[in-house]
Amino acid sequence: MNLPALRSHNAALVLDLLRTAGEDGISRLELAERTGLTPQAVSKITARLRAEGLAREAGRRASTGGKPRTVLRLVPSAAYAVGVHLDRDELTVVLVDLAGVRVARRRTSLDLGAGVDVVLDAIGTEVEALRSATAVATETATATAAVKRAATATETESGIEAGDEAPAPAPAPALLGAGVAMPGPLDHLTGTPGRVTGHPHWEGVPLRDELVRRLGLPVELDKDTNATALGLALHAPVPDSFAYLHLGTGLGCGLVLDGALHRGARTGAGEFGHQTVQLDGPLCGCGGRGCLEALCLAAVARGDIPEAARILGTGAANLVRLLDIDRVVLGGRVVLAAPEEFARGTREVLAGLGLAAGVAVTPYAVAEGAAQLILAPTFGK
Amino acid sequence: MNLPALRSHNAALVLDLLRTAGEDGISRLELAERTGLTPQAVSKITARLRAEGLAREAGRRASTGGKPRTVLRLVPSAAYAVGVHLDRDELTVVLVDLAGVRVARRRTSLDLGAGVDVVLDAIGTEVEALRSATAVATETATATAAVKRAATATETESGIEAGDEAPAPAPAPALLGAGVAMPGPLDHLTGTPGRVTGHPHWEGVPLRDELVRRLGLPVELDKDTNATALGLALHAPVPDSFAYLHLGTGLGCGLVLDGALHRGARTGAGEFGHQTVQLDGPLCGCGGRGCLEALCLAAVARGDIPEAARILGTGAANLVRLLDIDRVVLGGRVVLAAPEEFARGTREVLAGLGLAAGVAVTPYAVAEGAAQLILAPTFGK
DNA sequence: CCACTTAAGCAACGCTGTTGCCAAAGTGCA
DNA sequence: TGCACTTTGGCAACAGCGTTGCTTAAGTGG
Numbered sequence: 062m063n064l065p066a067l068r069s070h071n072a073a074l075v076l077d078l079l080r081t082a083g084e085d086g087i088s089r090l091e092l093a094e095r096t097g098l099t100p101q102a103v104s105k106i107t108a109r110l111r112a113e114g115l116a117r118e119a120g121r122r123a124s125t126g127g128k129p130r131t132v133l134r135l136v137p138s139a140a141y142a143v144g145v146h147l148d149r150d151e152l153t154v155v156l157v158d159l160a161g162v163r164v165a166r167r168r169t170s171l172d173l174g175a176g177v178d179v180v181l182d183a184i185g186t187e188v189e190a191l192r193s194a195t196a197v198a199t200e201t202a203t204a205t206a207a208v209k210r211a212a213t214a215t216e217t218e219s220g221i222e223a224g225d226e227a228p229a230p231a232p233a234p235a236l237l238g239a240g241v242a243m244p245g246p247l248d249h250l251t252g253t254p255g256r257v258t259g260h261p262h263w264e265g266v267p268l269r270d271e272l273v274r275r276l277g278l279p280v281e282l283d284k285d286t287n288a289t290a291l292g293l294a295l296h297a298p299v300p301d302s303f304a305y306l307h308l309g310t311g312l313g314c315g316l317v318l319d320g321a322l323h324r325g326a327r328t329g330a331g332e333f334g335h336q337t338v339q340l341d342g343p344l345c346g347c348g349g350r351g352c353l354e355a356l357c358l359a360a361v362a363r364g365d366i367p368e369a370a371r372i373l374g375t376g377a378a379n380l381v382r383l384l385d386i387d388r389v390v391l392g393g394r395v396v397l398a399a400p401e402e403f404a405r406g407t408r409e410v411l412a413g414l415g416l417a418a419g420v421a422v423t424p425y426a427v428a429e430g431a432a433q434l435i436l437a438p439t440f441g442k
Numbered sequence: 443m444n445l446p447a448l449r450s451h452n453a454a455l456v457l458d459l460l461r462t463a464g465e466d467g468i469s470r471l472e473l474a475e476r477t478g479l480t481p482q483a484v485s486k487i488t489a490r491l492r493a494e495g496l497a498r499e500a501g502r503r504a505s506t507g508g509k510p511r512t513v514l515r516l517v518p519s520a521a522y523a524v525g526v527h528l529d530r531d532e533l534t535v536v537l538v539d540l541a542g543v544r545v546a547r548r549r550t551s552l553d554l555g556a557g558v559d560v561v562l563d564a565i566g567t568e569v570e571a572l573r574s575a576t577a578v579a580t581e582t583a584t585a586t587a588a589v590k591r592a593a594t595a596t597e598t599e600s601g602i603e604a605g606d607e608a609p610a611p612a613p614a615p616a617l618l619g620a621g622v623a624m625p626g627p628l629d630h631l632t633g634t635p636g637r638v639t640g641h642p643h644w645e646g647v648p649l650r651d652e653l654v655r656r657l658g659l660p661v662e663l664d665k666d667t668n669a670t671a672l673g674l675a676l677h678a679p680v681p682d683s684f685a686y687l688h689l690g691t692g693l694g695c696g697l698v699l700d701g702a703l704h705r706g707a708r709t710g711a712g713e714f715g716h717q718t719v720q721l722d723g724p725l726c727g728c729g730g731r732g733c734l735e736a737l738c739l740a741a742v743a744r745g746d747i748p749e750a751a752r753i754l755g756t757g758a759a760n761l762v763r764l765l766d767i768d769r770v771v772l773g774g775r776v777v778l779a780a781p782e783e784f785a786r787g788t789r790e791v792l793a794g795l796g797l798a799a800g801v802a803v804t805p806y807a808v809a810e811g812a813a814q815l816i817l818a819p820t821f822g823k
Numbered sequence: 824c825c826a827c828t829t830a831a832g833c834a835a836c837g838c839t840g841t842t843g844c845c846a847a848a849g850t851g852c853a
Numbered sequence: 854t855g856c857a858c859t860t861t862g863g864c865a866a867c868a869g870c871g872t873t874g875c876t877t878a879a880g881t882g883g
Contacts, residue, residue: 062448062451062452062478062840063478063479063480063483063839063840063841064448064839064840064841064868064869064870065840065869065870067443067445067448067839067840067869067870067871068869068870070443071443071870071871088830089830089831090829090830090831097443097444098444098871099444099871099872099873100830100831101831101832101833101871101872101873102444102870102871102872104831104832105832105870105871106871108832121879121880124828124829124879124880124881125828125829125880125881126827126828126829126880126881126882127827127828127829127830127879127880127881128828128829128830128831128878128879128880129829129830129879129880130829130830130831131830131831301707302706302707314764316764316765318699318704319707323699323765324766325683325765325766325767326682326683326700326766326768327766328766329763329766330764330765330766331764331766332763332764332766333764335763336759336760336763336764337719337756337759337760338718338719338720338721338732339719339720339721340719340720340723340732340737340753340756342721347795348794348795348796349759349795351719351721356721372721375718375721378717378718378730379717379718379760380764382710382713382716382717383695383697383711383712383713383714383717383761383764384697384704384706384711385705385706385707385708385709385710385711385712385713386706387707413729414728414729414730415729443871444870444871444872445837445838445839445870445871445872446838446839446871448839448840448870448871449838449839452839452840469861470861470862471860471861471862479840480840480841480842481861481862482840482841482842482862482863483839483840483841485862485863486839486840486863487840489863502848502849505848505849505850505859505860506849506850506859506860507849507850507851507858507859507860508848508849508850508858508859508860508861509847509848509849509859509860509861509862510848510849510860510861511860511861511862512861512862
């Protein structure tokens with residue numbers, strides 16, 4: 062790591078604390094305590110962020126016997142990102158600000174089984190519609206360059222020159238890129254889908270590169286469960302470890318360990334549904350026997366939600382013990398159809414084994430998580 | 443992160459590459475390529491490391507048309523660490539050099555069920571015997587301070603002053619500390635055992651602090667499986683992800699994800715043996731049903747090794763799919779009694795599910811891994 | 824009203840990795 | 854044997870990072 066990288070690292074640290082503080086804001090001294098930097102260093106860093114339009118002063122705290130602390134806040138409108146959720150039968154596109162708040166959404170029904178070009182066209186059309194409707198500048202502006210610098214120091218290819226000392230208090234906001242979430246398997250490093258269940262024609266399509274070309278934006282691709290887990294991780298008040306279990310068409314999982322999304326080297330982590338919980342159980346499509354997904358969905362199919370919840374809870378318990386995680390978050394259409402029953406059933410299994418992990422149900426939207434694929438690096442995630 | 447921390451970080455990066463290169467050594471230019479630093483920066487860093495006695499020049503490579511590259515090597519004898527393996531019926535104490543190579547060992551039979559003081563006394567006696575037998579300086583020397591600086595920048599408490607420009611080419615080697623591995627559960631942050639199966643009197647004993655007092659050395663405590671996994675991780679040619687599965691008195695696991703040991707917030711990660719693989723199976727002592735450990739050990743008890751291997755392989759497959767890890771490493775008394783059968787059985791299960799993870803058996807000693815608890819921070823691990 | 828406390832900026836500084844230049848130490852062709 | 858060329862690695866000057874010492878700003882409380 063060199064000096065520019067150090068600068069980016071610390072800027073990301075500060076930006077992340079500003080983001081987490083949200084509407085409440087945070088003072089320079091508290092930033093200093095939390096980052097371990099000196100107050101003077103924080104002053105310099107926040108001065109840069111303010112000059113770049115990413116942060117601003119917003120009121121003061123009550124005095125504790127001396128000069129009151131000045132509160133700093135993130136400027137959510139300084140930058141935006143697009144989130145795309147490419148589901149089996151539906152396409153959702155959202156625009157999200159720097160704070161992760163959705164500011165616009167479009168939704169179309171779309172068959173993932175349609176031709177690759179049809180889907181790519183649809184994404185292009187929807188994103189363009191979102192852009193023009195919300196008038197977020199397409200061209201790279203001051204804040205974009207600032208955020209990019211904050212995110213990665215090795216970005217040497219950018220020929221962008223940030224203007225000195227923005228005279229206007231608010232530089233034009235800009236679009237940082239588009240994050241795309243879809244059912245796995247896929248490789249997030251190359252941005253290429255693998256053999257998507259039921260849609261083999263997607264295998265090997267250079268989806269990310271193609272979208273970069275069509276949208277003229279940086280694009281990141283990841284599994285729907287990973288995107289959702291990432292979004293949830295950024296909403297946690299403090300970095301922790303949790304698993305997002307998604308029960309929909311299949312049973313998948315996104316893992317966040319110590320605040321960081323764990324993808325594995327081949328984006329293969331999170332194959333939660335095909336763990337064996339019944340040795341020599343019924344044969345599963347994956348080639349295994351007694352897979353959690355098969356047993357759980359079979360219970361759902363025959364209307365036995367308590368049993369489905371118990372099976373899901375058993376899988377969750379395996380995971381909690383193996384990884385020592387703090388909480389389990391449930392989501393997906395099937396869970397959301399009976400959230401109380403699934404939460405209760407899962408909780409009961411964990412409690413019965415003496416495990417302290419919390420259980421919650423979230424209706425968190427995948428598309429917002431997809432946008433976080435773009436925003437997360439800004440905050441060092 | 444500040445400048446001293448940056449310096450430590452880069453020094454650790456370079457030291458790790460020197461360590462990995464081993465006897466072959468590595469040139470300055472290759473270090474520059476691998477770290478992303480400029481050659482000049484690497485020259486400065488390695489000059490410091492050489493002055494501190496941690497690295498030295500050792501020959502040159504063949505020329506490729508110009509000045510031949512000078513080879514740099516780690517000086518293994520620059521520092522040492524003690525590794526303590528506190529097992530249920532035996533105490534093993536080793537001395538390990540900076541390269542992780544064992545240079546001395548002592549072994550005594552010792553009942554973990556004996557009084558806490560008896561065990562502490564035994565550790566003290568054995569470590570002292572090891573020290574005097576190998577004449578490794580007890581007092582902190584130049585290299586110690588250097589290694590400590592390389593390891594952690596926040597170490598402000600040290601009142602040690604490193605001498606300027608050591609005139610002698612080889613500063614006195616020093617003992618960095620002692621790593622202790624024992625059966626879990628325990629908390630590695632506080633260095634306190636939890637409710638060790640069969641030995642409840644260890645619960646809450648401030649083991650690490652007590653040993654710091656008795657040995658006069660920094661001490662780290664961790665689970666035996668974690669220590670072993672850490673040791674194996676440091677032997678990998680490239681940082682990767684793997685699980686160390688230990689089948690002995692019980693069935694435990696150490697997880698290394700992207701080259702880093704995953705302990706979980708409460709050192710609870712690795713509860714591999716108590717995952718349910720047989721819904722509504724036989725009751726286990728942990729309160730669950732159909733636990734992997736119970737089923738696997740039952741098969742071992744009735745002499746059915748192939749079945750034990752198949753069950754172990756099933757658990758391994760769950761883990762490989764969940765975490766997308768590269769390889770599975772087997773160890774422990776039971777496995778080592780029939781290494782080929784366990785390896786083959788595990789491999790067959792993985793292959794049958796189309797998983798590419800490699801399977802190997804290791805006789806790697808826990809005590810060496812324990813010593814790595816002390817050495818690892820020097821290399822940024 | 825004034826002493827005191829707390830927050831935050833200015834200027835000088837030490838130390839980081841970087842850049843530009845040059846010496847060292849080989850190869851290979853004439 | 855000599856000389857041009859290639860490659861390595863150190864020296865010196867430098868830009869930029871966070872830190873230190875001090876000053877100014879802006880409150881509280883007797």
